[in-house]
Amino acid sequence: MKIIDSVAKAYSLGSVRHLQALHNGKTSMAWQVEATTGRYIVKTIQSQKQAVFEFAVSNAVRQRSLELTPEILLSIACQPFVVIEGQTYQVQAFLSGTERPPSLRETLKSYRQMRQVLDQFDYSFSPPDSMPLAVLWRAHREALSEKKPVLFHQIAAMVPELKRIDQSRDAWIHGDLGKWNLLVTNSGQVVVIDFGEARLGPKLLDFAALFQGFMPKNKQDLMAYLNEFLALSGIQITDRHLFLMTVQLWLVKGLLIVINEQASLAGVFQNAIELVSSLV
Template structure:
């Protein structure tokens, strides 16, 4: 096991260092680092491609849209991460804040920040790319044998196997349209909100894709659940209007297709990795909700 204090010797971050582990996920360990100079975040990376691509993307965004992403700190030798045994570590600025609350003012800011991010990324280019770890067809292969059981659990909302196969084929074609680099996981769980606005964090899933995929994720994760349809519709409107202050007018039907892509991925990932029928069905409930908000 790597000693985190040994990793930190590669950085100029001051003394009197304290270390607190704040997250342990399937693919990353995250630590809060406090020194006599500042607070930082140290996280593990999957591989060098992730580390280099994240560094390129965040530097590009910081030049084009200041203040919406944290800075990645280079080592004393100028490297964007540290190799320690078989592990890779990345140090970045600590950004205080919380997950954005689901209210009118914040929905507009979510749209604006997402639009700023996409405007910046339109000119970004890299020879690197990451594979989609939740590729639709791969998820379908893993979840297909569990489909009939899910349909029995909720036959009124879960499509039959034949209809599902047709939808997967349709969305697989959509997912292959990849004109730009995207965040890849731009839900509110990867946004931090405070009095200065919203910052976007964790570019670990960044890859080539379509901007509407990010926007679909931002919308579906930010819409309030326990409220009336009119309030929810206004929330979607506020996100889209905020987005359009930095981008072109939204093609609603096309956006809905990417909402379908995001939600169907969620259904299949739930079946593939947790096999939780109730949670999988909740994705279909959300999809119906989004259809009512965007297409009626």
């Protein structure tokens, strides 16, 4: 791919020996690149402004600990991006993850370190939410009503409160902290990747995403899991209701995104929403 060759040249990576397309994210495409100087991740970025912002966030996190997130590299022009044929590209150091899934304790330990950085982070620009609840609700409420009428009425009653949470801008967040953005290294360190959805947003949204990622499927295990999660995360008992409603926000947005195209995944979100409703 000639464009990747041009990216490699702009970053002085050497000759590209092997190129593998990776699963595309919400806002970008990515490739694993093996060059003469090593392995890298090359991804598209929406804009130069976004690229500089992602570099600033990840660099702040890495100042806390180099193990928390991969390094975003600078080009030979000392910029955290390169523009080729009108498209902005970014290059990251490649981290090899293990097959071992992350544990809840290890994940929350890493995220709480990152949370300390994000609580002190200061930046003049915040990207918008790429999928706000108000937009998703307008676009998919009819489909939800037709396919899952009982669930529709349950969610409709929550929507006003969920919108208020979704519109809050009280903390810097990763914004897409599902298990797909976690890696476990050989040393057992949980690493967070892809700041493409980072922004100002609801303060507990990242915790909500992690809660869903480790949530048990059985209702009888849910209360013990909630108590363990609150203890490990440091979330105060006074924020319990806000946290659970933020979990519902994360789940409802996920459901609306998949309702028309992925029936089996919609069922997973439905089950999770009903389980969390028993805790609220």
